Amino acid sequence: MINNITFNNYQNRQNPSFLGKSFVQMKLFDETFLVPKAVEKIRRSVKFSFAEDANNTYCSNAVCMKDNIFLGISHFWKHFKKIEELSIGKINKGKGNQSSCSVNAVSKHRKNNNWDLGIFNVEIPKKWQIAKSSPVxxxxxxxxxxxxxxxxxxxxxxxxxxxxxxxxxxxxxxxxxxxxxxxxxxxxxxxxxxxxxxxxxxxxxxxxxxxxxxxxxxxxxxxxxxxxxxxxxxxxxxxxxxxxxxxxxxxxxxxx
Missing domain, CATH: 2.40.10.10 (Trypsin-like serine proteases)
Structure with missing residues (x-):
């Protein structure tokens, strides 16, 4: 039963009776806690962005602003020189250290190093809408x-x-x-x-x-x-x- 769960100190403890309409129970690093449903839904607004060269894969996050437009940080982009090297999508961690990525190509990007922010547009073919997200x-x-x-x-x-x-x-x-x-x-x-x-x-x-x-x-x-x-x-x-x-x-x- 939910009443037997001990919730952690990483946020103000919520009464488990709030579960259902307002909160979702989640777990991370063996800790169980309650998250407002409005927050849980933001997982649909965040995607994984990464760039690859011959030696490394560089990873970051991006947040959906509207349609196929995402906001990211500028310092991540110092790792690559060509727009074709950047992709956005989902990462699925498998057994051991194996991971698979489902991606869309980035068609255009703009960045401002002074603010450490950047905007990039993502190509989303109708049959390959990995990056389709809910705007925040x-x-x-x-x-x-x-x-x-x-x-x-x-x-x-x-x-x-x-x-x-x-x-x-x-x-x-x-x-x-x-x-x-x-x-x-x-x-x-x-x-x-x-x-x-x-x-x-x-x-x-x-x-x-x-x-x-x-x-x-x-x-x-x-x-x-x-x-x-x-x-x-x-x-x-x-x-x-x-x-x-x-x-x-x-x-x-x-x-x-």
Missing amino acids: KLADRLPSTGEDIYIVAYHPDLTGPKVIPAKYTGSCKPSLFVDEEFGASSSYFQINSDILKNNLNTEGLSGCAIVNKKGELIGIQGKGTVNSSTNMSTGNLFGISIDTVKRYLKEVNISI
């Missing part, structure tokens, strides 16, 4: 300090898009953690996720959606910190604020 809704404001928020993302070490509970910590200065090339002009905020601490290298989360409990986008994941001895997350991540996202969308003439 933009939040009107940032959360209050300590408020529950959620990371919605793909990661190479996880199966399918995941919802990761976190807490909003507050705004922060980008000069503390960004370089001069990427994101120096963006507004950032900090979040903390206990469930990620020592469980995952957060590098693959870049470009993913950070949403409030209503499932509204409050920012795009830009940076994360790792423990130098374990190469795993410290639990601290930095998102590019929704204010910066809106300014960038206006710059590239995309109305949501």
Whole structure:
């Protein structure tokens, strides 16, 4: 029975009786927690983006803004030189370290390194609509300090898009953690996720959606910190604020 489940401390504990209409039970790293249904649905708005060269595959996330237009982070694109090298779609993790990807080609992209954001258009043939997604809704404001928020993302070490509970910590200065090339002009905020601490290298989360409990986008994941001895997350991540996202969308003439 659901009443016998012990829910974790990664978010405010919810009464299990809320399950059904308002919440969905989810599990990650052997921890069980409740997620608002509005947040769970955002998994349809996030896709995996990756570029390949002769030696490596570079992975990131992208969030659907409208139709076949996705928002990602600019620093991911420094790994490739030709637009033909970039794809977007789903990653399906198999047995062992084997993974398979179902993809659509990117036909055009624009990026702004100062804000560390980029827009790309995806070709979606009628019989191959891997990247077809639900557009995300933009939040009107940032959360209050300590408020529950959620990371919605793909990661190479996880199966399918995941919802990761976190807490909003507050705004922060980008000069503390960004370089001069990427994101120096963006507004950032900090979040903390206990469930990620020592469980995952957060590098693959870049470009993913950070949403409030209503499932509204409050920012795009830009940076994360790792423990130098374990190469795993410290639990601290930095998102590019929704204010910066809106300014960038206006710059590239995309109305949501």
